[in-house]
Each structure stands twice: as structure tokens, then as C-alpha cells.
Amino acid sequence: MFRNFDELKNVVSAKPQKLVVAAAHDSHTLEAVYMAAGKYKISYLLVGNQEKILSESSKLGYSPDPGSIIDIKNDDECARVAVSLVKKGDAGALMKGLLDTGKLLSAVLDRETGIRDSGVLSHLAVLEVPAYNKLIGITDGGMIPNPTLEQKIEIVKNVVNFYRSIGYTRPKIAALCASETVNPKIQETVDAAELQKMCSTGKLGDCLLEGPLSFDISVSRESTMIKKYSGDISGDADVLLVPAISAGNILAKGLIYWAGAKMAGCILGAKTPIVLTSRGSSTEEKLLSIMLSMIA
Amino acid sequence: MFRNFDELKNVVSAKPQKLVVAAAHDSHTLEAVYMAAGKYKISYLLVGNQEKILSESSKLGYSPDPGSIIDIKNDDECARVAVSLVKKGDAGALMKGLLDTGKLLSAVLDRETGIRDSGVLSHLAVLEVPAYNKLIGITDGGMIPNPTLEQKIEIVKNVVNFYRSIGYTRPKIAALCASETVNPKIQETVDAAELQKMCSTGKLGDCLLEGPLSFDISVSRESTMIKKYSGDISGDADVLLVPAISAGNILAKGLIYWAGAKMAGCILGAKTPIVLTSRGSSTEEKLLSIMLSMIA
Numbered sequence: 001m002f003r004n005f006d007e008l009k010n011v012v013s014a015k016p017q018k019l020v021v022a023a024a025h026d027s028h029t030l031e032a033v034y035m036a037a038g039k040y041k042i043s044y045l046l047v048g049n050q051e052k053i054l055s056e057s058s059k060l061g062y063s064p065d066p067g068s069i070i071d072i073k074n075d076d077e078c079a080r081v082a083v084s085l086v087k088k089g090d091a092g093a094l095m096k097g098l099l100d101t102g103k104l105l106s107a108v109l110d111r112e113t114g115i116r117d118s119g120v121l122s123h124l125a126v127l128e129v130p131a132y133n134k135l136i137g138i139t140d141g142g143m144i145p146n147p148t149l150e151q152k153i154e155i156v157k158n159v160v161n162f163y164r165s166i167g168y169t170r171p172k173i174a175a176l177c178a179s180e181t182v183n184p185k186i187q188e189t190v191d192a193a194e195l196q197k198m199c200s201t202g203k204l205g206d207c208l209l210e211g212p213l214s215f216d217i218s219v220s221r222e223s224t225m226i227k228k229y230s231g232d233i234s235g236d237a238d239v240l241l242v243p244a245i246s247a248g249n250i251l252a253k254g255l256i257y258w259a260g261a262k263m264a265g266c267i268l269g270a271k272t273p274i275v276l277t278s279r280g281s282s283t284e285e286k287l288l289s290i291m292l293s294m295i296a
Numbered sequence: 297m298f299r300n301f302d303e304l305k306n307v308v309s310a311k312p313q314k315l316v317v318a319a320a321h322d323s324h325t326l327e328a329v330y331m332a333a334g335k336y337k338i339s340y341l342l343v344g345n346q347e348k349i350l351s352e353s354s355k356l357g358y359s360p361d362p363g364s365i366i367d368i369k370n371d372d373e374c375a376r377v378a379v380s381l382v383k384k385g386d387a388g389a390l391m392k393g394l395l396d397t398g399k400l401l402s403a404v405l406d407r408e409t410g411i412r413d414s415g416v417l418s419h420l421a422v423l424e425v426p427a428y429n430k431l432i433g434i435t436d437g438g439m440i441p442n443p444t445l446e447q448k449i450e451i452v453k454n455v456v457n458f459y460r461s462i463g464y465t466r467p468k469i470a471a472l473c474a475s476e477t478v479n480p481k482i483q484e485t486v487d488a489a490e491l492q493k494m495c496s497t498g499k500l501g502d503c504l505l506e507g508p509l510s511f512d513i514s515v516s517r518e519s520t521m522i523k524k525y526s527g528d529i530s531g532d533a534d535v536l537l538v539p540a541i542s543a544g545n546i547l548a549k550g551l552i553y554w555a556g557a558k559m560a561g562c563i564l565g566a567k568t569p570i571v572l573t574s575r576g577s578s579t580e581e582k583l584l585s586i587m588l589s590m591i592a
Contacts, residue, residue, distance in 0.1 A: 178541045247546050
């Protein structure tokens with residue numbers, strides 16, 4: 001269990017890794033990569049237009065490490081080469097630069113040359129919320145709009161793999177709904193109960209998943225006492241499995257804008273985590289996302 | 297526009313009203329009613345088991361106002377009588393006591409004896425979030441699980457009626473989604489765009505509705521500047537129209553538990569607002585909910 005991002009930083013610094021950036025010729029991306037390299041013990045490979053990488057780097061006041069640039073101008077080729085470097089084991093995480101997300105993800109998912117794992121990619125946001133006693137994961141608020149039960153199973157497997165890789169022996173996952181009650185007319189509550197059943201028979205790997213759970217039962221011990229709820233998660237969730245992308249996205253942004261939360265995000269489901277920050281993301285979010293992707 | 301609940305309190309105190317409680321023989325309900333009566337200039341009618349009302353009141357250290365009890369033991373009858381009092385104009389708001397929500401709502405929706413208005417009941421949560429400069433509404437995070445476009449139209453009409461009744465001339469409603477982009481594969485983004493179109497042609501009444509909007513574009517001017525978003529709401533939303541009950545419920549609870557928010561809630565769509573707090577609600581939430589329902 002990690003209480004905050006500082007505790008994660010210690011892990012990433014103890015475990016030096018390499019990040020490969022696809023289409024790195026982008027000022028925002030380069031800035032985050034250089035800052036991450038300075039802050040944590042990570043090295044990087046910049047796949048992209050060398051001329052632009054050098055000019056953007058110079059504008060930012062950085063010069064790339066010798067031998068870190070792989071000069072490629074075509075976007076699809078950038079994606080393919082970056083993915084192949086991960087496949088060969090030359091890098092432990094992949095970051096998107098200035099190219100379409102779709103292009104990068106098709107290279108990732110290519111059945112021959114790609115780095116697909118479960119086959120379903122899902123988004124994980126990890127938030128440091130001042131009012132909670134530890135980091136809280138939210139999945140999937142960024143990739144699959146309205147996941148089916150089958151997709152939820154893959155989302156859970158992805159997050160369990162990730163959490164186990166960073167040291168959680170049995171992550172506690174709350175399958176969030178609007179309430180704790182199963183209502184046959186509300187599919188997400190039926191799915192949540194089904195996931196709990198699957199978890200209890202070991203079909204979801206080493207995790208503790210309960211659902212349907214309300215937000216308060218998931219993260220507040222006081223609320224579980226008032227409601228006399230006797231589950232095992234009881235206010236101590238590590239991860240919130242949301243029923244739909246909108247619920248996760250809106251919750252994460254609500255916490256960032258109004259609860260002072262900091263966020264790191266990455267895509268799970270490939271051989272390595274993938275950093276896909278948007279231009280709207282703060283530099284801090286980009287840095288934390290690189291860090292998160294490097295510790296797996 | 298109200299910056300906080302204190303500003304709402306001034307309105308309710310200036311406009312004395314009567315609350316009718318269906319099946320009032322419940323300690324939690326009575327406590328909230330007596331406290332609200334003491335704090336704001338409201339009077340009440342308690343429909344329910346007189347003996348129990350008196351004994352519970354006495355345990356709480358209160359005695360009901362003379363003539364405020366209507367002695368009825370049967371739940372359905374409590375609901376029917378309470379609703380009839382509202383219908384006659386004897387009370388300006390209705391509160392649920394110790395009976396099934398379904399029983400109360402069937403009495404409300406009865407085509408002959410009920411107090412149905414639009415015909416679609418929806419939930420409104422109003423939150424005071426320390427980090428936002430005014431009260432923010434969230435609808436519907438409590439009533440309709442996965443509203444269709446037609447139901448969203450009714451949800452919007454309900455909230456516009458309510459906001460206009462409390463003094464907003466043109467409430468700003470953000471149709472929230474995970475992003476600002478319309479994606480034909482994601483129905484809620486299509487619905488949000490359709491609602492915006494309907495609003496612009498006056499079909500939703502006096503309101504400004506825009507969508508699809510992300511949470512940040514809805515409530516953060518800074519974010520609209522970074523993203524160069526040029527809508528009219530631009531970070532100044534009064535109400536967040538959520539795509540599904542889970543998104544609204546999880547957001548509201550996230551803000552209550554982790555962003556220090558206070559909440560008031562009521563059901564809209566009948567001739568008067570209906571207070572339906574749960575046992576898990578704090579006394580403060582019950583009080584604020586009574587207040588909110590009394591100002592319309």
C-alpha cells in the first residue's frame with residue numbers, strides 16, 4: 001500500500017528503467033520526459049523527427065542524452081519502432097508523443113509485431129487525495145465507454161496485474177454503483193455482484209473484489225459503521241472499478257479540481273504500461289504518469 | 297445565484313411555509329423536522345401513528361406543535377393523506393418518513409389524487425463545495441438509472457422549473473460527459489449535443505444548456521482558457537446534468553467525503569419538491585434538504 005506519490009517515487013528511483021517515446025518531436029512531451037529523467041533514475045529513447053526533437057529540446061534548454069534519438073519521420077513508423085523496442089525488452093514503458101492515439105494503439109495491438117497482453121486496453125488513474133489515507137485507483141475512466149461484463153473482467157485483470165507488479169499482494173477493488181443494492185433493472189449492479197462472485201471463486205486472480213458498493217461504503221469506515229455494512233473492503237478500497245467511463249472521468253476530475261487531488265494515469269493491458277497524457281494535463285500529471293508507468 | 301447555503305437560508309426564512317411529513321413516526325425524521333422548524337420559519341403537519349410520534353418526540357425532547365398531528369396508522373393511507381394535503385395547498389413541500397419510497401411515490405404519481413406535474417420524477421442534489429464559488433446542482437444522481445434522451449429532457453425541465461422558482465433567470469446547465477467531443481458510438485455525447493441544440497431553439501425553456509462538456513470545462517474558467525474552449529458556460533455552470541445515476545451519485549459522494557462538500561437533495565417533477573433523505577444521511581443533510589425543498 002502506498003500512502004502518497006512520494007512513496008511511489010522511492011520505488012521508481014530504486015528500479016532504474018527506460019522509457020520509449022513514440023513521435024517524441026513535441027515540446028510538451030519532451031519537457032515532461034526531461035523533467036522525469038532529472039527527478040527519477042530513468043533513461044529514455046526518443047523515436048521521432050530528430051531535427052525537430054533537437055530544436056524543441058534546445059528551446060526548452062535541454063539536450064537529449066547521446067544516442068537517445070532514433071530518427072524517424074513517419075508517424076506509423078514511429079509507433080511501430082517504439083513498440084518493437086518495448087517488445088525486444090529495450091524499454092519498460094511506452095509514451096505517446098505527437099501522433100494519433102489510434103496509430104499508437106494499433107501498433108501496440110498488432111498480433112505479430114505488437115505488445116498486446118490481455119488484448120483489452122484499459123485506463124487506470126491513480127489519485128493522491130488529501131482526504132484519503134492512501135493512493136486510490138480509478139478504472140476505467142478513460143478508455144472503454146460502457147464496458148460489458150466481459151470487458152469489466154479484463155479491466156479488473158489488468159488492474160490486478162498492475163497492482164501486484166507494484167507490490168500489492170491482494171488489492172481491494174470496490175465495484176462502484178449508486179448503491180449497495182443489486183437491482184435486476186440496473187445492469188451495472190448485476191455485473192458488480194457477478195464480479196464479486198467470480199472473485200470469491202478465484203477467477204479474477206489475487207484480489208478482493210466486492211460489489212455493488214456505494215462510494216461511501218468503499219472509502220469510509222465511518223459510513224460502513226453507520227450503515228452496519230459488514231463486507232471485507234469496508235471503507236478501505238485501493239481501487240474503484242467504475243461502471244462507465246463517464247463516472248470515472250467525472251469523479252477523477254471532480255477530485256482534481258475540488259478536492260486538491262493529484263493524478264497519474266496510464267493505459268494497462270499491454271506488456272508494459274502506456275503513458276497517454278493529453279495537452280490539457282498539467283506538467284505534474286505528466287511527470288507522475290511517467291513515474292507510475294515506470295514502476296510496474 | 298447563491299454562493300452558499302447561508303444565502304438560501306435567508307430566502308427560506310423570508311417565505312414561511314408548511315412541510316407535510318408522510319409516516320412521521322420515525323425518530324430520525326422527527327428530529328430533522330423539529331430542528332428545521334426551530335432554525336427556519338417553517339411549520340409542519342405530521343401524518344402518522346400519533347402514539348409513536350408522541351413517544352419518539354418525547355424521547356428527543358420535543359413536543360409537536362398543537363394540531364400538527366394527523367393520526368393515521370396505515371402506510372398507504374399516510375401517503376395518500378399527506379399528498380392530498382399538498383394537493384389542497386395546505387403544504388408547500390412533502391417529506392418521506394418511515395414508509396417505502398415506492399408507496400409515497402405512487403401516491404404522488406396517482407393520476408386522480410396525486411400531485412404529478414411533468415410525470416417524470418428526478419433527483420436534484422445541490423452541493424456547497426468549498427472550492428467552487430457558488431452552489432452547484434447535480435441531476436439526476438438519485439432517481440433514473442440510465443435516462444433516455446426523452447427522460448433527460450424531463451430532467452432538464454424539472455431542474456429549470458426549480459431553479460427559476462428560486463430566482464435564477466437562466467440557469468447554466470452543463471451536459472456532462474467524459475469529454476467535449478461528440479462520439480457517435482457514445483450515446484450520452486450524442487444526447488448532450490441534441491440537448492444543446494434543443495436549448496438553442498428554446499425547447500428547454502429559459503436556460504443555457506451546453507454539451508457534451510467535460511467536468512473541467514464546466515466548472516473551471518482556467519481549463520476553458522487552456523483548452524481554448526469558447527462556449528457560454530465556460531467554467532461557470534450552475535447545474536451538472538450527469539449522463540447516468542452512477543456518475544452523479546459517485547461524484548456527489550466523492551465531493552461530500554473528500555472535498556468537504558455539504559449537500560441538500562430533493563425530488564423534482566411533482567407539484568412540490570419531495571424530501572427523500574436516507575438513514576445514512578447526516579442530520580445536516582436532512583436539514584438542508586428540508587430547506588431546499590421549502591424555497592421553491
